[in-house]
Amino acid sequence: MKNTEAEKNALQRMKPGAITIQGFLGTDTRSLADIIEADAEEFRRLKLDPEEAADGLERLRDAGQAGLGEPITVEGRYIVSTGDARGVLPCPYGDGVFHKNSVTVDDEQSGVELIYSDLSLHLLRAHGFCQGQGSPFRLAPEALARLLG
């Protein structure tokens, strides 16, 4: 109870209106630990490493930046567009700040469409947090597997 003080603070900052307008939890009513545990389980079942998934998304982001904010086709199957805004977003866990951007990837092969930011990648990499169900920036393990598969 008491030793999850840091987690409680993080949870507060994940609520809508604290860091971003919709927050990071979407309509998910599970606890933070449950969300992370369920997604970790899902990653194991899919035999997908969250670290590698983050690398894959980062690669798509870098390739997409060549479009200078306009959608371009990457690797023949992904339509990637990147958007940037002025300023930085802090990580809800309080370990760093990240450039404000959004990367939209539309995979014509699997039909998966995802939107993510540098902060989403950090949350996935450092905290194993894919965001709650219903969050527009959620990176569901299953969708990642299909996107990168």
Next chain:
Amino acid sequence: MNPIILGPLVTAGIAASLALLISLIDRVVNDYGEVSIDINGGKRMYKVRGGSALLGTLAAEGIFVPSACGGRGSCGACKVRVLSDVGPHLPTEIPYLTPQEIEQNVRLSCQIKLKKDIQLEMPEELFSVKKFKSTVTSMKDLTYDIKEVLFRLDEPKDIDFIAGQYVQIVVPPYGSVKESVQRAYSMSSRPLDKNHVELLVRLVPGGIATTFVHQQLKEGGKVELVGAFGDFRVRDTPAAMVCVAGGSGMAPFKSMFYDMRENNSFPEKEIWYFFGARTTKDMFYLDELRQLQKEWSRFHFIPALSEPKPEENWKGETGLITDVLEKYIKEKIGKDEGLEGYLCGSPGMINACINVMTRNGMEESKVYYDKFA
């Protein structure tokens, strides 16, 4: 005496005397008395009451250090260099500072408490930053996601700024947003119109401030602005300006061009302005800028669409703005007076443009940019 009365009396008596002790100690411990703030080696001196955070104390004295989160230690923007000893860096500051900044004792002014005399170093331009009460007098949709918002300054009534600088909007708590935040936007208005500030605001997915401007703010609405900040401005040389922007990156250039035309300042400078968009849906100010080009011989406006649809009947340049830029630097732009680059946009776009410019013989030190970072 009856224990029912005595018990509460004794308990209350002990609690009251302890409370008295606490408040006495509080007065001794938390009284920092009058402390002095010395900025830039005596350029500015203030005598203030100690005990509060530096950021708020400076704001009360009329010095606005840029801050986006309003002093909660979550944006890392309110950096100042402290020359005197204020103790080691706090765990709440370290994530926002680079090793060099820690070395130079750069601190987050919202996190350090003013306890004794302090010496600071900060850019002089911050001295002229003011907080303005303003009223929205017009809002226009430029594209499906960019709005042009005009603010009339009510108190104080005049702003002094250099074309290219930015202001921060103070976004009040609304809806699920519980605390006030500040966000920066480049001014697109002319510096000569001191009573107004115009901003171009693009809706960012999930953005607290842009959602506020796009959905909550209406004509007649009141907001506070803090400014002006930034060192993006026209350099006083005869070199030709090669300006590149996309989206809301238009703002500082609009201000610069109309200012130069009005004052006929930097008369030797040729101006080449490249503006990229995907389709005409993302393009704006086309007629105004073409009109400006007609009336003003040294201004050349090159809009480019990367994916024009046939039905749009686009007659201008097509292709990525970087390709168009490269073509023009190679073939059309006169280089007699040298070239200077001016860029405003995303880090990706700026890096790509710097590559094109340096590849074509422009010096990187003469490329100035306002990165959205």
Next chain:
Amino acid sequence: MPPLINPITLFFASIFTSNILLTNFLGMCSFISISKDWKSSFGLGMAVTVVLTITAAVSWLVLRFVLVPFGMEYLSFIIFIIVIAAVVQILEMVIDRASPALYLSLGIFLPLITVNCAILGAILFMQIRSYNFIQAITFGAGSGLGWWLAIMLLAAIRERTEKNPVPAGLKGPGITMITIGFMAMAFIGFSGMIAVQ
């Protein structure tokens, strides 16, 4: 009738032979969670020592000059808690002024000293065992230092076990509980050397 135990003996006895943490198991929650980090452990241990010494003295005075004369020893629990809360409040202000870094690293645990059972426990022992004023202070200081010693030892051990290959299921709380068990057994070895009752 106060027991005729030498205050110096009592001081060392309360550190080693009847260590408030490892023989009475009081104040476990912050013991386990703060001992992750060596520096915070030191700070918290010192804070507990200071709070315990001061509250022992103040509580003794309140007990002797207020509660006993009015015949209201039955209120001692509530009064002691009020005293502890006040002392912690004062300490919080002093630490905030003197060392903001320590203040931040202790965070929520500083106010939580108020409900640290080691402190109320030691004061109640003091009342039950009818110590005199000097004994009360030495017992308070000794128990606090004992608490500090125990958390420093655990923090040091945890720093070592962090670097060692602990089976996955035992990582974190598991291995910590086992460590505490061993430490308690070692400290119980001292018991009987000095009688503090």
